[in-house]
Amino acid sequence: MGDDAMTETTAGPGSGTAAVQASEGTEAERSGVDGPVSAAVEPAGGASGEPCCALCGVAIPTGAERLVNRHVVCASCAEQVLKELRQTAPTTAELLRAALGGLVGACLGAGIWAAIAVAMDSEIGYVAVLVGFLAGMGVKLAARDKRGGALPHLAVAMAVFGLVLAKYLIFAHYLALAVREETGVEIGYLSRASVDLFPSMIAKMLSAFDLLWVFLAVSAAWRVPAAPAVRVGP
């Protein structure tokens, strides 16, 4: 990381004046240190004027300062943070478990959305955000303490699946209702007719307004299992 990263992420409001290099950080409002380094908020001020590590409090020799977001830390604490960040990346087995968790969340969300739509006889767009959130939560809970890596992508894929599933359930419900009224024949939710007709129907079921909810649902899914925004400077 170059010098610009150094200057961009230095002093923010609330940091100890002696602990930070005086420069106006354009990213001073970045979210604070989170997750594995949540203890890193104590402002530090060395009596000698030397900067102190925001994590362990030890005085840092000039030139050895490292940055974690906007906090000045010592070299060994910076290495520790990097190590902890690496440990949050999920393994393949954990990804599979997370996919299953996301699937469960997405199906739960889709069931809730479809049930509300049928009960109220109208689709409530913002329930889509719940589908995305539950897909993300399923991924996050199944991944336990792992964050980031492929997990947010997985959550988005599961959210999209949940949204399509919800649309399908609503469509299949009303198709079955219509067929019963017309012919008296009962068709299930997985009838040949529902499955065959759904692909051509989904485009007609989507409005521009729906796309906004889809976007919000996908964003919600992405954020839940994302890694904390931690940047370690030089």
Ligand SMILES: [Zn+2]
């Ligand atoms: Zn330290």
